[in-house]
Amino acid sequence: MRLENKVALITGGGSGIGAACARLFTAEGARVAVADLSRQGADLVARQIEDAGGRATTLSGDVSRRADAERLVSETVKSLGGLDILVNSAGITARNVRQGADFEEIWDTVINVNLKGTFLMCWYAVPEMKKRGGGSIVNLSSIIGLVGHPLSDGFNPYPASKGGVLQLTRDLGINQAKFGIRTNCLCPGFTRTALTQALTENPEMLARLESLHPIGRLGEPEEIARAALFLASDEASYVTGAFLAVDGGYTAR
């Protein structure tokens, strides 16, 4: 068991990559707080975990709100006894912003959830990790944090938010290392989750996206979770401030 005696908080844990992380981390011995915007998805994932013999608790909150971020961390510590691992998987694209929002509201909303939300969660998690003598933060950036978006007009907040997450990761990685806290991020390629459903249910769009990945298909959430497990675990004890592309070769072209 690679995460025995560890406590993990996973935002966006009720869906997609976060849910896959929650299931895998508990199978590897961690006690997990599954946090999401709504409790419904988180509760479903917690039930799957408990049915498989794992231990999970659920929390709800909006990572872009300071008070919620603080509470997600403090409730995890209260119910599971501390905090060793934070996975920041909560994230949105412009498609998730309310209909009728103008370009400025779309920009602010995506940046607030993806970048400020990741920052706030790290802000409140780091002092708890220091109390334990260290910890591991895994942020979800994206291939779109490394290269431009293939389906954008250039005014898309998502690439900027994910590029920001990459730099936040590097800055935390080098500056918190002395406290035993490693911070890394994943840069997944297009992955089959609710986030990409609007794209993948269109056969022509799906074929176009698949052709951009040399492996010839999109990723599955479990494939991203396995990389998150590596970064979260002691197997990555000498890795900090780094990004790992899990992208079917997308960014190697």
Ligand code: NAP
């Ligand atoms: P997903 O299935 O949509 O899961 C994201 C989860 O985050 C959802 O449960 C969502 O809740 C939650 N969330 C949204 N806004 C939130 C907020 N303000 N506070 C708390 N939770 C919030 O998406 P995913 O594909 O697993 O994405 C996970 C992460 O990977 C994201 O950061 C995404 O940008 C990144 N990523 C995804 C891909 C991909 O192709 N799927 C590729 C690269 C990177 P609701 O469902 O209730 O809105």
